[in-house]
Amino acid sequence: MGVKALDYESLNENVKEVQYAVRGELYLRASELQKEGKKIIFTNVGNPHALGQKPLTFPRQVIALCQAPFLLDDPNVGQLFPADAIARARHYLSLTPGGLGAYSDSRGLPGIRKEVAEFIERRDGYSSDPELIFLTDGASKGVMQILNCIIRGQGDGVLVPVPQYPLYSATISLYGGSLVPYYLEESANWGLDVNNLRESVAQARFNGITVRAMVIINPGNPTGQCLSEANLREVLNFCHRENLVLLGDEVYQQNIYQDERPFISSRKVLMDMGQPISKEVQLVSFHTVSKGYWGECGQRGGYFEMTNIPPKTVDEIYKISSISLSPNVPAQIFMGLMVNPPKAGDISYEQYVRESKGILESLRRRARMMTDGFNSCKNVVCNFTEGAMYSFPQIRLPPKAIEASKNAGKVPDVFYCLKLLEATGISTVPGSGFGQKEGVFHLRTTILPAEEDMPEIMSSFKKFNDEFMEQYEAVKI
Amino acid sequence: MGVKALDYESLNENVKEVQYAVRGELYLRASELQKEGKKIIFTNVGNPHALGQKPLTFPRQVIALCQAPFLLDDPNVGQLFPADAIARARHYLSLTPGGLGAYSDSRGLPGIRKEVAEFIERRDGYSSDPELIFLTDGASKGVMQILNCIIRGQGDGVLVPVPQYPLYSATISLYGGSLVPYYLEESANWGLDVNNLRESVAQARFNGITVRAMVIINPGNPTGQCLSEANLREVLNFCHRENLVLLGDEVYQQNIYQDERPFISSRKVLMDMGQPISKEVQLVSFHTVSKGYWGECGQRGGYFEMTNIPPKTVDEIYKISSISLSPNVPAQIFMGLMVNPPKAGDISYEQYVRESKGILESLRRRARMMTDGFNSCKNVVCNFTEGAMYSFPQIRLPPKAIEASKNAGKVPDVFYCLKLLEATGISTVPGSGFGQKEGVFHLRTTILPAEEDMPEIMSSFKKFNDEFMEQYEAVKI
Ligand SMILES: Cc1ncc(COP(=O)(O)O)c(C=O)c1O
Ligand SMILES: Cc1ncc(COP(=O)(O)O)c(C=O)c1O
Numbered sequence: 001m002g003v004k005a006l007d008y009e010s011l012n013e014n015v016k017e018v019q020y021a022v023r024g025e026l027y028l029r030a031s032e033l034q035k036e037g038k039k040i041i042f043t044n045v046g047n048p049h050a051l052g053q054k055p056l057t058f059p060r061q062v063i064a065l066c067q068a069p070f071l072l073d074d075p076n077v078g079q080l081f082p083a084d085a086i087a088r089a090r091h092y093l094s095l096t097p098g099g100l101g102a103y104s105d106s107r108g109l110p111g112i113r114k115e116v117a118e119f120i121e122r123r124d125g126y127s128s129d130p131e132l133i134f135l136t137d138g139a140s141k142g143v144m145q146i147l148n149c150i151i152r153g154q155g156d157g158v159l160v161p162v163p164q165y166p167l168y169s170a171t172i173s174l175y176g177g178s179l180v181p182y183y184l185e186e187s188a189n190w191g192l193d194v195n196n197l198r199e200s201v202a203q204a205r206f207n208g209i210t211v212r213a214m215v216i217i218n219p220g221n222p223t224g225q226c227l228s229e230a231n232l233r234e235v236l237n238f239c240h241r242e243n244l245v246l247l248g249d250e251v252y253q254q255n256i257y258q259d260e261r262p263f264i265s266s267r268k269v270l271m272d273m274g275q276p277i278s279k280e281v282q283l284v285s286f287h288t289v290s291k292g293y294w295g296e297c298g299q300r301g302g303y304f305e306m307t308n309i310p311p312k313t314v315d316e317i318y319k320i321s322s323i324s325l326s327p328n329v330p331a332q333i334f335m336g337l338m339v340n341p342p343k344a345g346d347i348s349y350e351q352y353v354r355e356s357k358g359i360l361e362s363l364r365r366r367a368r369m370m371t372d373g374f375n376s377c378k379n380v381v382c383n384f385t386e387g388a389m390y391s392f393p394q395i396r397l398p399p400k401a402i403e404a405s406k407n408a409g410k411v412p413d414v415f416y417c418l419k420l421l422e423a424t425g426i427s428t429v430p431g432s433g434f435g436q437k438e439g440v441f442h443l444r445t446t447i448l449p450a451e452e453d454m455p456e457i458m459s460s461f462k463k464f465n466d467e468f469m470e471q472y473e474a475v476k477i
Numbered sequence: 478m479g480v481k482a483l484d485y486e487s488l489n490e491n492v493k494e495v496q497y498a499v500r501g502e503l504y505l506r507a508s509e510l511q512k513e514g515k516k517i518i519f520t521n522v523g524n525p526h527a528l529g530q531k532p533l534t535f536p537r538q539v540i541a542l543c544q545a546p547f548l549l550d551d552p553n554v555g556q557l558f559p560a561d562a563i564a565r566a567r568h569y570l571s572l573t574p575g576g577l578g579a580y581s582d583s584r585g586l587p588g589i590r591k592e593v594a595e596f597i598e599r600r601d602g603y604s605s606d607p608e609l610i611f612l613t614d615g616a617s618k619g620v621m622q623i624l625n626c627i628i629r630g631q632g633d634g635v636l637v638p639v640p641q642y643p644l645y646s647a648t649i650s651l652y653g654g655s656l657v658p659y660y661l662e663e664s665a666n667w668g669l670d671v672n673n674l675r676e677s678v679a680q681a682r683f684n685g686i687t688v689r690a691m692v693i694i695n696p697g698n699p700t701g702q703c704l705s706e707a708n709l710r711e712v713l714n715f716c717h718r719e720n721l722v723l724l725g726d727e728v729y730q731q732n733i734y735q736d737e738r739p740f741i742s743s744r745k746v747l748m749d750m751g752q753p754i755s756k757e758v759q760l761v762s763f764h765t766v767s768k769g770y771w772g773e774c775g776q777r778g779g780y781f782e783m784t785n786i787p788p789k790t791v792d793e794i795y796k797i798s799s800i801s802l803s804p805n806v807p808a809q810i811f812m813g814l815m816v817n818p819p820k821a822g823d824i825s826y827e828q829y830v831r832e833s834k835g836i837l838e839s840l841r842r843r844a845r846m847m848t849d850g851f852n853s854c855k856n857v858v859c860n861f862t863e864g865a866m867y868s869f870p871q872i873r874l875p876p877k878a879i880e881a882s883k884n885a886g887k888v889p890d891v892f893y894c895l896k897l898l899e900a901t902g903i904s905t906v907p908g909s910g911f912g913q914k915e916g917v918f919h920l921r922t923t924i925l926p927a928e929e930d931m932p933e934i935m936s937s938f939k940k941f942n943d944e945f946m947e948q949y950e951a952v953k954i
Contacts, residue, residue, distance in 0.1 A: 298806035329775035
């Protein structure tokens, strides 16, 4: 018998090309160790509930009622659920004839897309059209769908920040396009320098690549930077000049840990710039229920909003969405709740504010504890996490450590992270998984471990790191 | 400014090539008419809850508790939920550290994959390995993922039944492969004739196409046929000889409306065939929570099981799953509940049986009512719906009707279905959306409208059809 279609040798090469480090070697090893009974601290994925963050109460009450609508007719329902959750459940059920068990329109429920549009309008001060908002099973699926429309083949390039969240590199490989990296400036707090963009595009063109789109992640993953309005304006001008679609990954818009640069959406900046630019730059913005103080990752809810995308293209995207019928309906309702939370005066308002503020303020403290912790370690330098959920320290590996990793057949940062995992149970992602400059090493960890565990984690990290450094520096003497 | 990346002209050609009729022109027109206030009977998608089917109570109780786990600590919980639902919710929560808001492993929760494996073992009498079962956001996403791995380019062909469910044709276009049709035999109750397969493969080879995989839909959509064991054996032998991966779409395995041919899985038949075949044919089988008596379409839960797929390929598929992090967790639990429903003796057992039997028996009656109804119409012939959720009558259009449709710039069956929609509000899918032989016309409707509405629907159909036929035959005289 010859090679079969699902034998490794004969798989789609693009599939094999994909690299996906967040759940790569480190994660697999951590899972193994966990099976063997070792206590693992999973800081490899931004997965807050997995590390003990409690879900917000109100949205869970509403969803529970939507899933079990017969409870609404039960005379005892008021003993378990507040009246505003009951009212909200009735509201969402009225938007979905057939309830949560019915496929919705492939773009998502019209009533919820309307609530998202209203949220965007309140946030940005510019009206938004529900027909240009598609609900998705998490932001990831939306990003994949848009890149699938843009990428026609290897000659098509997408500008992606480096370091970047590997959703982008993986998807570009999967669809057979070319990743065009632009480097974020570690020395400038991971800022985005437009001159780097220009160089990257020039280099790509020289290599025969048509650069068609640019990705920004704001706030950044893994780098945590928040882009300033001025910076966003430069980016939009650049996209305009170079005729690039901008993909604005804004999933961390609620996760801000400093006051100098509050979140501002790419869309608002674009609209503020006025015509002709505001009517010409094609922009797709992504959001999710997985992040913020929601952290509802497992529900898989997201949306994308299209700006300046022609109707015929919107129709094509709609058609592609139809293939898989509809995004999951419960998470669509989570999205509705996220963009339309309890209001002052509602029964559940105070609890909602208390819970969400509690989470956000704790994240802010943890961001600080982690940065400080890393900076107290030998050969480790770390920018402050301005936003998002990650700390991305640079690890200055001594030459002997690099040599040792080569002997072990490992990339140096993988070598370091594996040793860290074995010694401490802390499961991180090596910086090479996100892309980094030659000879510079990082690791990424989330800032999500429980606040009370943080001191112990950081001191166990420090102990490992400082011993590691001593071990490999000692050799020199 | 030149053409932009998201202008229609410059989109990925594969995206533009995709055809997707189930939510195509007819559906869009129906949605418009609905907005204008017309009563529409949506029979275009197998979406039972949207047509009034009530969800099963027990699984919804369990999910509600899993979504709102704080209820489990409430002393009043027993007033709203039976004890077995409470116990089951605790069980599923114990399988997902972090609850429903945490990303799971990208393959799905190990505990639920184990329950699926046990279900398969009970069903088929052969053990199943949880490591070879991946949970997905509905069967659609699984099919897309597997085809993405198989299709390397235009030279790769996939055998697909015609008529077929358009997920397959659409996905093959999207990933740039070639659809190789094999025709089901309408005159043999939509049976699968292996001679047709042989011809199709020979023809494709002649055109330079490497046929790599074959799809069967059993029970069939839109055709409703149930494949016999002997037929499945022929198919597996054929796949073995021709070195094809078999994709077994078995989402309708619970939907059987006759007793001669109960559902039998491709996997069981393969195992029964013994070595070497049972160890050599690569098989991927798909299932879902959307169909059966569950009909939980909006939850988006499914799985695929891999047989004889080498570990390196499984790793690649795992890697691709990782890009979008995890399937939604609530629907994973629905899958757990579907494969592991209440047992005799459980508090909820009787209600569960009553509800599920009620749905299935009513579907069986509706299948009969529809077939009989169609066969009573002028120029309409319809095979009995042996399984699945659809009726697929052949509509013998008079030459003058075909001429009229050409003048209107429509494919004849689209023309007929649009007229039907405008006249009666019945929203169907023209047979051309599923592929059909040249010059033969069909429509597809689901058998899902409420049983009590069925007589009226069928008589309104008959009235429209018979008048239509008279109108266009009259011209001849
Ligand atoms: C930058 C970024 N974009 C997108 C996502 C995807 O989120 P989801 O698919 O859960 O919405 C993540 C998740 O970690 C992320 O970090
Ligand atoms: C034959 C067939 N396969 C797969 C699906 C997809 O189902 P889901 O993605 O909801 O699991 C359907 C839905 O109608 C179907 O008819």
